[in-house]
Amino acid sequence: MSQLDPLLFGEIDPPQRLLMGPGPVNAHPRVLRAMSADLLGQFDPEMTGYMNQVMALYRPVFGTGNRWTMLIDGTARAAIEASLVSLVEPGDRVLVLNFGRFGLLLTEILTRIGAVIETVDAPWGEVVPLDAVAAAIERSGPKLVACVHGDTSTTMAQPLDGLGALCRAAGALSYVDATATLGGMEIAADRWGVDVVTGGLQKCLGGPSGSAPITISDAAARHISARRHVERGIRRADIADGSGARIASNYFDLAMIMDYWSEKRLNHHTEATSMLYAARECARVALGEGLAARFARHAAAGRAMTAGLRAMGLTVFGDDAHRMTNVTGVFIPEGVDGERVRAAMRDHFEIEIGTAFGPLQGRIWRLGAMGYNAMKHKVLLTLGALEACLRMEGVTLPAGAAVAAALAAWEA
Amino acid sequence: MSQLDPLLFGEIDPPQRLLMGPGPVNAHPRVLRAMSADLLGQFDPEMTGYMNQVMALYRPVFGTGNRWTMLIDGTARAAIEASLVSLVEPGDRVLVLNFGRFGLLLTEILTRIGAVIETVDAPWGEVVPLDAVAAAIERSGPKLVACVHGDTSTTMAQPLDGLGALCRAAGALSYVDATATLGGMEIAADRWGVDVVTGGLQKCLGGPSGSAPITISDAAARHISARRHVERGIRRADIADGSGARIASNYFDLAMIMDYWSEKRLNHHTEATSMLYAARECARVALGEGLAARFARHAAAGRAMTAGLRAMGLTVFGDDAHRMTNVTGVFIPEGVDGERVRAAMRDHFEIEIGTAFGPLQGRIWRLGAMGYNAMKHKVLLTLGALEACLRMEGVTLPAGAAVAAALAAWEA
Numbered sequence: 153m154s155q156l157d158p159l160l161f162g163e164i165d166p167p168q169r170l171l172m173g174p175g176p177v178n179a180h181p182r183v184l185r186a187m188s189a190d191l192l193g194q195f196d197p198e199m200t201g202y203m204n205q206v207m208a209l210y211r212p213v214f215g216t217g218n219r220w221t222m223l224i225d226g227t228a229r230a231a232i233e234a235s236l237v238s239l240v241e242p243g244d245r246v247l248v249l250n251f252g253r254f255g256l257l258l259t260e261i262l263t264r265i266g267a268v269i270e271t272v273d274a275p276w277g278e279v280v281p282l283d284a285v286a287a288a289i290e291r292s293g294p295k296l297v298a299c300v301h302g303d304t305s306t307t308m309a310q311p312l313d314g315l316g317a318l319c320r321a322a323g324a325l326s327y328v329d330a331t332a333t334l335g336g337m338e339i340a341a342d343r344w345g346v347d348v349v350t351g352g353l354q355k356c357l358g359g360p361s362g363s364a365p366i367t368i369s370d371a372a373a374r375h376i377s378a379r380r381h382v383e384r385g386i387r388r389a390d391i392a393d394g395s396g397a398r399i400a401s402n403y404f405d406l407a408m409i410m411d412y413w414s415e416k417r418l419n420h421h422t423e424a425t426s427m428l429y430a431a432r433e434c435a436r437v438a439l440g441e442g443l444a445a446r447f448a449r450h451a452a453a454g455r456a457m458t459a460g461l462r463a464m465g466l467t468v469f470g471d472d473a474h475r476m477t478n479v480t481g482v483f484i485p486e487g488v489d490g491e492r493v494r495a496a497m498r499d500h501f502e503i504e505i506g507t508a509f510g511p512l513q514g515r516i517w518r519l520g521a522m523g524y525n526a527m528k529h530k531v532l533l534t535l536g537a538l539e540a541c542l543r544m545e546g547v548t549l550p551a552g553a554a555v556a557a558a559l560a561a562w563e564a
Numbered sequence: 565m566s567q568l569d570p571l572l573f574g575e576i577d578p579p580q581r582l583l584m585g586p587g588p589v590n591a592h593p594r595v596l597r598a599m600s601a602d603l604l605g606q607f608d609p610e611m612t613g614y615m616n617q618v619m620a621l622y623r624p625v626f627g628t629g630n631r632w633t634m635l636i637d638g639t640a641r642a643a644i645e646a647s648l649v650s651l652v653e654p655g656d657r658v659l660v661l662n663f664g665r666f667g668l669l670l671t672e673i674l675t676r677i678g679a680v681i682e683t684v685d686a687p688w689g690e691v692v693p694l695d696a697v698a699a700a701i702e703r704s705g706p707k708l709v710a711c712v713h714g715d716t717s718t719t720m721a722q723p724l725d726g727l728g729a730l731c732r733a734a735g736a737l738s739y740v741d742a743t744a745t746l747g748g749m750e751i752a753a754d755r756w757g758v759d760v761v762t763g764g765l766q767k768c769l770g771g772p773s774g775s776a777p778i779t780i781s782d783a784a785a786r787h788i789s790a791r792r793h794v795e796r797g798i799r800r801a802d803i804a805d806g807s808g809a810r811i812a813s814n815y816f817d818l819a820m821i822m823d824y825w826s827e828k829r830l831n832h833h834t835e836a837t838s839m840l841y842a843a844r845e846c847a848r849v850a851l852g853e854g855l856a857a858r859f860a861r862h863a864a865a866g867r868a869m870t871a872g873l874r875a876m877g878l879t880v881f882g883d884d885a886h887r888m889t890n891v892t893g894v895f896i897p898e899g900v901d902g903e904r905v906r907a908a909m910r911d912h913f914e915i916e917i918g919t920a921f922g923p924l925q926g927r928i929w930r931l932g933a934m935g936y937n938a939m940k941h942k943v944l945l946t947l948g949a950l951e952a953c954l955r956m957e958g959v960t961l962p963a964g965a966a967v968a969a970a971l972a973a974w975e976a
Contacts, residue, residue: 160848161617164598164841171605176834179603186576187599187838191591191772193583193916205573225774226638226815227833233815253797260795261814305797354834360603362637362774362836383672385665385717385922401813402673403638403645419921421639422588422766424774426599427839429576436572504605509831510797 169498172534173506173520174304174479175332176354176361179430180524183359186433187426194423203413206428209435210365212443213357214330214349215340220368222413223431224404225424228331228352231364233261234404235327235348238376239296241397242266247294247324249280249310252303253509254329262298265400270294276306276511277470277481282314289322297326302333302476304355305509307469307518309337309476316345325372331355334365335438336450336478336522347372353427356450356478358523359434363427366406373410380407386419450477452562453521453531460535460558461519464542464549469516478522481508483515485547490514493541501537528562581910584946585918585932586716586891587744588766588773591842592936595771598845599838606835615825618840621847622777624855625769626742626761627752632780634825635843636816637836640743640764643776645673646816647739647760650788651708653809654678659706659736661692661722664715665921666741674710677812682706688718688923689882689893694726701734709738714745714888716767717921719881719930721749721888728757737784743767746777747850748862748890748934759784765839768862768890770935771846775839778818785822792819798831862889865933865943868970872947873931875969876954876961881928890934893920895927897959902926905953913949940974 171177192199203222210221224231236258240246246267248258251274262269272288274280280299289297297319302309312328319326326346330339334349336356341349347369353359368376379396382388391411399405403421411418438446454477458468461482469481484490490507494517497503506518519538521531535554542549583589604611615634622633636643648670652658658679660670663686674681684700686692692711701709709731714721724740731738738758742751746761748768753761759781765771780788791808794800803823811817815833823830850858866889870880873894881893896902902919906929909915918930931950933943947966954961 160621160851161844164601164614164845166601166604166610166614168602169604169608169610171603173605176603176606176837179838184600184602184838188596189576189578190580190596191583191588191766192578192581193585194588196581196910196916198578198581202576202578209572226642227836229833230638230642230815233813237813256797257795257814260797264810264812264814352834354603360836360838361834362839383669385668385672398676400676401645401649402669402676403642403816421641422764422773424639424772424839425588426591426596426772426842427774427836430838432573433576439572498608504608 167502170503170525170530172525172530173504174518175520175522177358177520177523177525179360180358180437182437183430183433186429189429191425195417200417202428202432203423206432207413209432209439210367213335213365213435213438214367215338216342216367218341218367218369220373220410222366223428224364224366225421225427226364227361228350228364229257231350231366232329234406235350235366236261236298237265237401237404238379238399238406239325239327239348239372240265240267243268244295245270245292246296246298247272247288247292249285249299251279251306251308251310252276252300253305254300254303258298258300258329277308279308279310279471279474282311285315286318289318289324293322294324297324299328301328301330302337304332304479304518305512307476307479307481308471308474309333311474312344312346320345325375332479333476335446336526337476338447341367353431353434356522357434357438359430363424363431365431368406376406382408382418391416391418450522450526453526454478454480455564456528456531456558456562457519457521459561460531460554463553463557464539478526479518479520481516481518484517488542488545488547490517493545496541496544497537500541503534503537531558531562579914582915582937582942584937584942585916586930587932587934589770589932589935589937591772592770592849594849595842595845598841601841603837607829611837612829614840614844615835618844619825621844621851622779625747625777625847625850626779627750628754628779630753630779630781632785632822634778635840636776636778637833637839638776639773640762640776641669643762643778644741646818647762647778648673648710649677649813649816650791650811650818651737651739651760651784652677652679655680656707657682657704658708658710659684659700659704661697661711663691663718663720663722664688664712665717666712666715670710670712670741689720691720691722691883691886694723697727698730701730701736705734706736709736711740713740713742714749716744716891716930717924719888719891719893720883720886721745723886724756724758732757737787744891745888747846747858748938749888750859753779765843765846768934769846769850771842775836775843777843780818788818794820794830803828803830862934862938864974865938866890866892867976868940868943868974869931869933871973872966872970875965876951890938891930891932893928893930896929900954900957900959902929905957908953908956909949912953915946915949943970943974
């Protein structure tokens with residue numbers, strides 16, 4: 153023990169910081185409290201009851217009636233990988249809509265799976281037009297079309313109405329990564345006609361990272377179940393293997409995970425109970441508020457943030473027509489050190505705003521207002537603090553204009 | 565909303581149940597409280613400070629000085645798969661010590677990775693003799709030797725002193741799954757000379773499932789880093805790709821996860837912050853108690869449970885010389901319906917005991933006493949309740965003998 157601090161580093165005591173970046177954001181206090189409930193055995197009737205409740209709660213959140221609506225035990229990218237590795241076999245052709253870092257992530261994961269990847273691209277700051285998607289599907293004949301809904305790296309939200317119909321007409325399955333928008337912008341899995349959609353808790357759902365909601369259409373579930381190979385040691389007479397190729401991952405084998413969440417209760421992993429409590433509470437908070445009201449709140453926050461930044465004289469990044477409501481990119485003014493401003497925001501105001509990736513690194517900040525943080529006062533406080541920090545850096549700004557404009561835009 | 569219960573299923577309110585099965589078990593209240601702390605941005609200095617503290621706290625827990633001691637964001641089997649997929653390439657020869665369900669799980673994961681697997685087997689209820697391991701290594705020339713430390717399916721703990729030396733002499737790396745023993749029985753990664761060891765929180769560490777500690781030797785880290793292929797979208801000039809084969813999973817790519825936990829802070833997943841708080845508190849509780857005292861407490865609990873079951877006239881399963889201290893298997897008496905007894909334990913006493921897998925299903929119960937539940941009163945209460953439930957089923961038992969024998973054994 154001598155190599156450790158004698159107080160074992162002390163009690164957990166994080167600073168009370170307002171997280172106004174692209175996520176994670178502050179969790180709703182109800183969600184944090186839910187995690188302190190005691191654990192249950194994984195096949196206790198109360199535990200399986202909670203699992204069934206989670207399935208019911210996430211169906212409206214995803215805009216679906218899909219039976220297979222559940223959780224993956226890991227962060228948002230765990231659910232992305234589980235979807236892709238369960239849907240795609242090596243050599244399968246996959247079309248990826250690529251308009252930011254998280255489109256690249258899809259290609260990255262698919263490369264490791266051994267897929268033959270084609271992309272249909274848009275510049276960072278724009279989205280992919282549906283006719284370009286249609287042409288690419290016709291050209292490449294993919295087995296799967298994969299895309300991100302809201303890509304926080306560019307703050308753009310890809311329109312998805314009509315995507316499912318295009319895919320079905322071409323005999324392709326479809327996958328949507330809605331990590332950054334689930335619970336904040338409308339997700340309409342059924343109306344979009346898409347097959348698999350995944351999310352995360354740490355963005356608009358106002359929870360911690362570590363549990364990832366997923367919904368799977370019946371068509372995709374049939375495709376996945378055909379690849380079922382139950383692991384040795386837990387095989388059962390009532391669960392037959394399929395004729396399809398074995399899924400390349402055990403942990404991410406959605407066929408076994410569906411059997412675990414079904415009345416068969418196949419023992420796969422040990423469900424992350426505290427995270428399930430968190431996910432359940434996130435959905436209860438969201439549905440209790442009402443999804444329409446919640447989307448309107450996020451829209452107001454995005455509108456206010458954008459108006460405030462513009463009133464400060466700053467240039468907002470990206471295409472206005474396809475802006476995510478919950479994350480806004482803004483160019484760092486000429487001659488200003490973006491990291492110094494972020495440090496000042498944290499040091500003086502205990503507010504975090506985000507940096508950027510790839511071609512946008514050092515060029516834009518990303519300001520988020522989502523989940524429990526998509527609130528008028530938090531947007532106003534952030535804009536007021538940013539104005540002060542920019543002034544410290546010698547930037548000339550119209551005093552007080554940002555807050556006034558944001559307030560007007562919020563209430564518009 | 566009309567399809568949901570109008571109260572959205574109500575507040576989280578699990579029954580206060582004593583979990584005396586093979587895990588998960590009740591979490592320590594300090595761990596549950598730690599999870600209710602507010603979140604931090606993933607690159608906040610306080611957050612990265614907590615990550616570094618977690619690394620320091622888990623080194624003694626694993627009995628190692630390994631720099632790369634950290635968390636995988638998922639349940640225990642996530643860390644198993646991360647280890648195997650990062651160490652093993654398709655076509656690599658791997659030797660698995662197989663003496664229960666979780667040895668089979670290793671072969672299952674390795675099959676999906678495309679390894680060439682050989683096993684050295686022991687019957688369920690025994691362990692693999694070291695000379696059999698030595699002979700198998702010599703025969704098969706594996707690149708990796710993989711084994712489980714404590715296999716809860718059989719309640720056996722594989723002795724591991726000397727394993728590392730055997731592997732090193734043969735030029736093989738070694739992997740140990742210590743999910744069920746970490747924090748309850750001694751894990752001596754450095755003294756054993758093994759390369760990668762993984763665990764879980766939900767057994768002897770007294771936390772929730774959902775975060776999996778891992779330690780990686782420098783030799784294994786070099787091997788893994790040679791396979792580094794940083795994903796597109798986050799490539800950086802200071803992080804070069806290796807010449808080895810790309811790791812088949814993105815989420816489980818230990819090369820990128822090490823870069824995330826290093827001072828490079830490569831953005832991989834978004835760390836599951838609440839689970840990290842839980843993992844940190846689990847280690848603080850364990851080290852605060854003192855590891856030697858903690859191992860002694862688990863040994864007393866196992867001794868008391870075994871003595872109590874035998875005093876009841878029941879037959880304990882497996883080899884006495886290699887028993888895990890924290891899980892005890894016991895044969896269901898002839899003519900007794902094991903599931904009825906388990907239901908009575910839950911219904912009348914709110915105590916959960918475990919069923920079994922594979923060849924032992926319906927033949928044994930598994931009783932656990934680990935982490936926060938490896939306590940004298942919990943063992944005594946469980947034995948007293950089991951005696952009552954067996955009597956309800958018409959079994960004749962020496963009244964009160966179990967509790968008296970357990971108490972004597974605890975204090976021996």
